Amino acid sequence: MKIEKPQSWPQTVEEATAIQEELRGQVIVKDDLPQVRYVAGVDAGYQEQEQQTQAAVVVLSFPDLQLCDQAIARCPTQFPYIPGFLSFREVPAVLEALEQLTILPDLLLCDGQGLAHPRRFGIACHLGVLTNLPAIGVAKSRFIGTHEVLPPERGSWQPLLDQGETVGAVLRSRSHVNPLYISIGHRISLPTALDYVLRCTPQYRLPETTRMSDRLASS
């Protein structure tokens, strides 16, 4: 797919913050997606003591979740890991990988938060806005926000609150297993996002998209 990549990437937290505050205004928080036929999973891994970032993207058919396309890209890691700025180290490589895709995905499942971010602009929002694709943030652990106790059954969920605002949801994707932290990335509502995440998670704790891109990224 064709992507309009930024001309340059920030070198400081101040520059990165400015970019987040500028782009967050472009996030669409309501459903604005086509019929979903292909779902993509994106993830990144690191090699050579984090000097190299390798991104992987897989495209699965939906709802049957069969692998249809995949791509890998590697580039020098160009931003340190600082909570709140994860996207600046992963997005450059992920965009390179997405460009190689033959199949245009209808929805992106990202490893990390979307709106559940201090400035409401986690990696799922960042990727969604830069690609203009509907995107969901699927994180394995909490970053910000609080929530009520969650029933142990698959499918149960609770809103994730931060400063009186619903920034996402905590979702039990498998009974009696640690929940997932779901938030809006771009062009999708929270209820719809929860539905897609569950439909992409037929067996394990993590969506098939995430499992497959994880495996590819760290190889």
Place this chain on the structure above:
DNA sequence: GCGACAG
């Protein structure tokens, strides 16, 4: 000032 802190 003291913790917390996506991947």
Place this chain on the structure above:
DNA sequence: ATCTTGTCGC
């Protein structure tokens, strides 16, 4: 994220 084997529990 990454370093890493066997082991505990549903």
